[in-house]
Amino acid sequence: MITEQLIWMIFILPLISFLICSLIIRQLFNNRSIFAGYVAILLIGLSFLISVLAFYEVIINHKQITTAPIEWLTIGQFTLSIGLLLDPLTIVMLTVVTGVSLMVQVYSLGYMKSSGQDSNNSEDPVELGQPVLARYFSYMSLFTASMLGLILASNIIQLFIFWELVGLCSYLLIGFWFHKPSAANAAKKAFLVTRLGDFGFLLGIMYLFSHQHLFPSDSNPLDIITINTYVPLLVNTGLISLTAITLISLGIFFGAMGKSGQFPLHTWLPDAMEGPTPVSALIHAATMVAAGVFLVARFFPIFEISEFTMTTVSLIGAITAIFAATMGLVSNDIKRVLAYSTVSQLGYMMLALGSGAYGAAIFHLFTHAFFKALLFLGSGSVNHSTGTFDMRFMGGLRKVMPITYVTFLIGGLSLAGIPPFSGFWSKDEILLNVFNHSANLNSDGQIWLSLISSITFALALVAVFMTAFYMFRALFMTFEGKFNGGSDQDPNAHAHGPVHLAESPKVMTIPMIILASVSILIGFFINPPFKIFGIDKHWLVETLQHGIVSLHTDFNITLAVISSIIAISGIALAALMYLKIPLINTQTTLISPNFVSKIFKPINTLFSRKYYFDELYEDLIVSSIFYKKIAKFLSWFDQNVVDFLINSIGWSTRNIGAPIKQMHNGQIQMYATITSLGILVITFFIVFGT
Amino acid sequence: MTLERFLIIGAILFSIGLYGVLSKKHSIAVLMSLELMFNGINVTAVALSRYTVPYLLTTHSGEKVVQYLLTGQIFTIFIITVAAAEVALGLAIIIAIYRTHQSVLLTDSNQLKN
Numbered sequence: 001m002i003t004e005q006l007i008w009m010i011f012i013l014p015l016i017s018f019l020i021c022s023l024i025i026r027q028l029f030n031n032r033s034i035f036a037g038y039v040a041i042l043l044i045g046l047s048f049l050i051s052v053l054a055f056y057e058v059i060i061n062h063k064q065i066t067t068a069p070i071e072w073l074t075i076g077q078f079t080l081s082i083g084l085l086l087d088p089l090t091i092v093m094l095t096v097v098t099g100v101s102l103m104v105q106v107y108s109l110g111y112m113k114s115s116g117q118d119s120n121n122s123e124d125p126v127e128l129g130q131p132v133l134a135r136y137f138s139y140m141s142l143f144t145a146s147m148l149g150l151i152l153a154s155n156i157i158q159l160f161i162f163w164e165l166v167g168l169c170s171y172l173l174i175g176f177w178f179h180k181p182s183a184a185n186a187a188k189k190a191f192l193v194t195r196l197g198d199f200g201f202l203l204g205i206m207y208l209f210s211h212q213h214l215f216p217s218d219s220n221p222l223d224i225i226t227i228n229t230y231v232p233l234l235v236n237t238g239l240i241s242l243t244a245i246t247l248i249s250l251g252i253f254f255g256a257m258g259k260s261g262q263f264p265l266h267t268w269l270p271d272a273m274e275g276p277t278p279v280s281a282l283i284h285a286a287t288m289v290a291a292g293v294f295l296v297a298r299f300f301p302i303f304e305i306s307e308f309t310m311t312t313v314s315l316i317g318a319i320t321a322i323f324a325a326t327m328g329l330v331s332n333d334i335k336r337v338l339a340y341s342t343v344s345q346l347g348y349m350m351l352a353l354g355s356g357a358y359g360a361a362i363f364h365l366f367t368h369a370f371f372k373a374l375l376f377l378g379s380g381s382v383n384h385s386t387g388t389f390d391m392r393f394m395g396g397l398r399k400v401m402p403i404t405y406v407t408f409l410i411g412g413l414s415l416a417g418i419p420p421f422s423g424f425w426s427k428d429e430i431l432l433n434v435f436n437h438s439a440n441l442n443s444d445g446q447i448w449l450s451l452i453s454s455i456t457f458a459l460a461l462v463a464v465f466m467t468a469f470y471m472f473r474a475l476f477m478t479f480e481g482k483f484n485g486g487s488d489q490d491p492n493a494h495a496h497g498p499v500h501l502a503e504s505p506k507v508m509t510i511p512m513i514i515l516a517s518v519s520i521l522i523g524f525f526i527n528p529p530f531k532i533f534g535i536d537k538h539w540l541v542e543t544l545q546h547g548i549v550s551l552h553t554d555f556n557i558t559l560a561v562i563s564s565i566i567a568i569s570g571i572a573l574a575a576l577m578y579l580k581i582p583l584i585n586t587q588t589t590l591i592s593p594n595f596v597s598k599i600f601k602p603i604n605t606l607f608s609r610k611y612y613f614d615e616l617y618e619d620l621i622v623s624s625i626f627y628k629k630i631a632k633f634l635s636w637f638d639q640n641v642v643d644f645l646i647n648s649i650g651w652s653t654r655n656i657g658a659p660i661k662q663m664h665n666g667q668i669q670m671y672a673t674i675t676s677l678g679i680l681v682i683t684f685f686i687v688f689g690t
Numbered sequence: 691m692t693l694e695r696f697l698i699i700g701a702i703l704f705s706i707g708l709y710g711v712l713s714k715k716h717s718i719a720v721l722m723s724l725e726l727m728f729n730g731i732n733v734t735a736v737a738l739s740r741y742t743v744p745y746l747l748t749t750h751s752g753e754k755v756v757q758y759l760l761t762g763q764i765f766t767i768f769i770i771t772v773a774a775a776e777v778a779l780g781l782a783i784i785i786a787i788y789r790t791h792q793s794v795l796l797t798d799s800n801q802l803k804n
Contacts (some may be wrong), residue, residue, distance in 0.1 A: 666803025668796060669720075673712050 002050075002057045004067045007084050010050050010094065011152055014101075014145035017043040021138035033134035037109045040137040044105055044144055048098035051091070058091045059543055066154055066225070078212075085154035085224060088544050092362055093151045093294055096369045097287050101144045103511040104282040105137070107377050110507035111278055111384060112136050136176065140282070143169035147287050151294065155222045156205055159298075163201070163255070166288045167194050173283060174275040186271040193268040197258015201295075204251020207244065214239050228301040235305050246306040252299055253313055260292025260346045263320040267613050269343050270327075273335040273389075277380030280335060285342050285376050286369035293349040293365050300358050311452060314354025314434075318456035320347030323611070325466035329473070330607040333389050334379045337474045341415060342372055344463060348430055351456055357433030359541030364426035366540070367523045371414040371423055374515035378408035381504040381512065382478055391474060396483040400501045403509045405479050407516040412475050414519045416468035417567045419560070422523025428560050429527070429541065431460055435559060464563055468570025476578035529555030696737030704730030717787070717794045721780045728773045735762040735769075 021036040029035060058065060069081035112133055146169055150162035168191075175187030212221035214234055219226045234240045256262070261269035272284045283289070296303060296313065303309050321344045328340030345368050352361035379389070381404040386394055398405045414421035417428070438453035483501070503509065525533075527540040536542065606612075663670065703726055710723025739762025747757045788794050 664803060666800030668799075668802065669712050671802070676708060676712065 002054050002065070004084075006050050007054065007065065007067060007086060007152070010047050010054070010098070011084070011145060011148045013043040013047040013050075014040075014141045014148060017141035018138050018145055021134055021141055026134035026138060029134075033132075033137075034109070034113070036134040036137040037105065037112075040141050041102065041105045041109070044098060044102050044141070047144075047148070048095075048102050051094040051098045054086060055091050055095055058086050059088055069154070069220070079220075080157060080222065081155070081220065082158050083154040084152040086152070089294070089297055089362060090151055092366055092540070092544065093290075094148065096290075096366055097144065097147050097151065100286040100369055100373045100515075101140075101147075101282055103515055104278045104373065104377070105140060107281075107380070107508050107511040108136065108140070108276075108278040110505045111380050112276060132176075136276070139169060139172050139176070140279075143173065143283060143288075147291070150291060154224055155220065156208075156224060156227065157222055159224070159295075160198075160201065160205060163259070163291065163295075164198065166283075166291060167191060167198065167259075170194070170272070170283050170288055173279040174272045176276055176279065177274070180274070183274040186268075186274040190268040190272050193265055194258040197255045197265055200251045200253075200258070201255025202251075204248045204255070207251065208248045211240055211244070224298060228299065231302050232305055242306060245302060246308050249299070249303045249306050249309040250312065253296060253303070253309060253316075256292030256295045256350075257316065258292070259295070260289050260350070261320075261324075261343045262292065262316050262347065262350060263323050264613070266320060266324060266343050267610070267617060270331075270336050270339045270610070273333070273339050277335065277376060277383060280339070281373040281376030281380070284339065285372040289342060289346060290349075290365050290369060293346060293353065293361060296350070296353050297358060297362055300353070303353070304356070307449070310354050310356065311449060312354070314351050314456050315452060317347045317350025317352070317354055318459040320344065321351060321463040322347075322459045322466070325463045325470065326607050327610055328470040329466060330604055331470075332392050334382065334391050334394075334474055334478060335376070335389050337391075337470055338372070338375050338379060341375075341467065341471065344467060345372070345415075348427065348460065348463070351460060352430040352433060355434045355437040355453065355456070357430060357437070359538075359544040360426065360429040360433045362544050363527055363540055364423075364430055366526070367414070367422040367426040367519070370515055370522065371411045371421075371519040374407060374512060374519055375411040375415065377508070377512050377515065378404055378411060381508055382408075384504050384508070385501050391477040393484045394478045395481040396479070397501070398479040401479075401503045403503055403513065407509075407512040408475060408479070410516040410519055412471045414523070415471050416571060417464060417563060418468075418571075419564055420520075420524055422519050422521070424560075424564070425523035425527055425529075427464070428555075428563060431457070431464075431563055432556050432559050434460060435556075461563070461566060465566050465570040468567040469574045472571045472574035473578055476574060480579055693737055693741040696741075697734060700730045700732075700734035700737065702730070703727070703733060706730075715795050715797055717784050717796055718781075720796060721777060721784070724780075725773060725777070728769055732766045732769055735765050738762055739765075 017040045020039050025033060025036045025039070054065075065084075065086040067084040069083040072080050072082045074080070143166060146162050146165035150159060150166060153159035153162055171187045171191040174190050175184050177183045178187075208227070209221065211234075215221040215226065215230055219230070221227070231240065231245065235242065235245055258265045269284060269289065273280055275284070303313065324340045324343035324347060328337050328344065331337045331340060345364070349361040349364050349368075352358075352364065381401065382394065382397060383389055385397070385401060388394070410421065414423035417424045419425075434453065434457045438450050438457055441450035441453055444450075527538055529538070609615075663674065707723045707726030707728075707730055710726060711720050714720050714723060739759060742759060744756050744758045746754045748754055784794055787799060791798055793799075
């Protein structure tokens with residue numbers, strides 16, 4: 001039913017959209033650039049339909065499709081061919097990327113239209129009076145195409161190319177309002193920090209490739225299937241040492257850390273919120289940041305070999321989950337709260353992967369993509385009406401924006417992990433797997449690893465509480481109480497005229513409603529705890545793990561109840577602190593936000609200054625070490641050693657040339673004399689030289 | 691008279707001519723010195739041709755005849771012809787140079803420098 005051409009079309013259609021938007025519409029019809037949006041929506045929609053078709057083909061029939069390799073370049077004996085690979089992991093990612101991308105593009109039509117007009121009468125010096133939509137949609141299409149290429153890539157070099165391309169698109173879209181210095185800086189920061197991770201990834205690839213002679217001669221050593229099949233065999237036979245595999249997998253994981261904003265490379269993601277809100281929803285919540293998780297999942301058979309790598313992955317994941325959540329507790333910017341939440345949830349996925357729960361991680365990735373994109377779109381909708389992202393200047397929006405409120409509430413409940421919303425099922429799956437992993441290690445007698453695993457489990461449970469708290473803190477500050485003025489009061493807001501409180505247009509609310517309905521239902525139906533409506537028990541997780549991991553977990557009612565209670569208590573605390581309830585008004589003074597922040601002032605400062613990580617990186621590492629030491633030495637070396645060499649070459653040629661220059665005086669007789677002397681010398685040698 | 695004497699005379703003529711070509715300022719004088727160099731070569735060529743060993747030819751009738759090589763002499767006739775043409779060309783060039791530079795001194799025409 002699904003042919004190779006169709007699979008290629010999934011990737012090529014957004015690429016065509018990029019070409020049309022950037023080469024035709026932006027150049028020729030920039031004054032009617034809304035058409036760029038229609039083109040992008042149409043082509044990405046088609047791509048989505050093909051993905052759904054492929055979903056049935058691959059998942060229902062348990063098939064793994066690879067397209068015929070196309071020879072790309074040949075270096076000596078080695079041939080690099082490109083192709084596409086479709087397996088259950090790819091398919092799940094495909095539906096997430098095309099689905100969320102489609103929703104976000106539709107939403108952007110409404111959101112960017114007003115932003116584009118705003119930029120006309122304010123601060124855009126370059127595109128003054130020009131709609132920005134064509135540029136916006138061409139970047140978004142390029143991003144979608146690169147992301148799909150990354151997912152579909154059948155070999156590691158191809159994957160790396162698209163990996164860098166999504167980084168580029170992220171850079172372009174974070175810096176979309178490039179006239180704002182903060183946006184330009186955030187874009188630069190995101191690019192540099194993720195690039196640092198990519199370097200580790202590249203080292204991993206190169207080290208892996210240095211073992212290529214060990215692979216069978218008829219196989220392609222860069223092919224993902226080949227790597228995942230042969231590397232475990234080669235390790236078992238002792239041809240590749242365990243240390244080498246640990247280094248390779250850590251290298252790949254470093255790339256994943258950069259992209260997924262894992263501690264300590266998390267600093268770029270909150271700053272990335274400078275980009276337009278739909279961009280944050282698509283790139284920095286649902287797709288690109290999840291690419292790190294996808295990468296680890298893609299090379300899971302390699303990761304699984306090394307116990308050290310697995311422990312590292314789970315520890316980094318758990319630390320990130322709690323670390324980002326604490327920063328989310330005190331942030332006042334609604335988008336930054338969501339950004340910290342994203343980092344924290346990605347930490348959960350890494351924790352799951354590190355604990356061997358491959359299916360649970362991808363399941364959480366799947367549900368998270370939808371509800372987090374929904375939350376971001378909700379924050380964009382709020383911004384659309386209030387003109388600010390600072391929650392201190394919002395409030396009372398529930399009555400004004402009922403659709404936004406309800407969808408945001410669904411997203412929030414899902415994120416907090418309240419049954420039956422989709423986030424609950426996936427988060428519970430992760431917690432259960434981590435718990436079982438710890439218990440298994442203990443019964444295997446590996447006390448230390450079991451202890452580490454238990455610690456990660458405890459951290460994850462604390463993070464559940466914090467997640468529920470900060471999410472509902474954001475919800476109450478935004479939608480409850482009385483309105484606090486919006487951009488009229490906020491000195492830092494880039495206001496575009498006075499505040500006009502109203503529900504967003506339909507083109508924005510409908511994608512939110514669709515995402516909200518997905519967030520309610522899909523978590524249960526795609527991976528139900530028992531057989532229902534012909535859907536098998538743990539269908540998604542079992543399908544994903546088919547042939548990769550033989551890990552079976554049953555739904556554990558005790559753990560589900562415990563995690564739900566923790567989440568509800570988080571919500572309750574948020575309600576006590578931020579919801580003005582008349583009955584218990586006397587008590588609220590004790591737990592009022594101001595009072596609490598006064599008691600825990602040092603911790604509050606530590607959280608809101610992001611643990612001083614920006615200062616650590618910028619002042620200590622970049623400024624004192626790079627600028628003052630390394631760059632200074634390099635500058636000295638350049639001026640004194642390199643320049644000396646170059647200058648002395650110039651000096652010597654000039655001074656050798658000076659006497660020769662004197663001979664060329666234009667006098668024909670001088671030339672004739674020299675010629676005669678030359679002939680004399682030659683004659684002398686002919687006659688007397690032997 | 692031996693071959694050496696002719697060769698010495700040829701060498702002296704050639705050297706005097708070369709000296710003139712390299713040292714005279716006036717282009718007519720340089721042209722005249724060139725003629726001296728030609729003549730030095732002519733003398734050498736004829737002398738060498740005359741003094742080389744003749745060789746024997748066998749005719750159709752079978753008798754052997756002493757044959758002299760005339761290569762040098764023929765060369766000389768050619769050189770004299772070419773030299774005459776060259777002088778005519780050279781004088782024409784000198785007139786052309788005079789018209790542009792208002793001078794026939796070789797030291798004044800140094801355009802090769804640039």
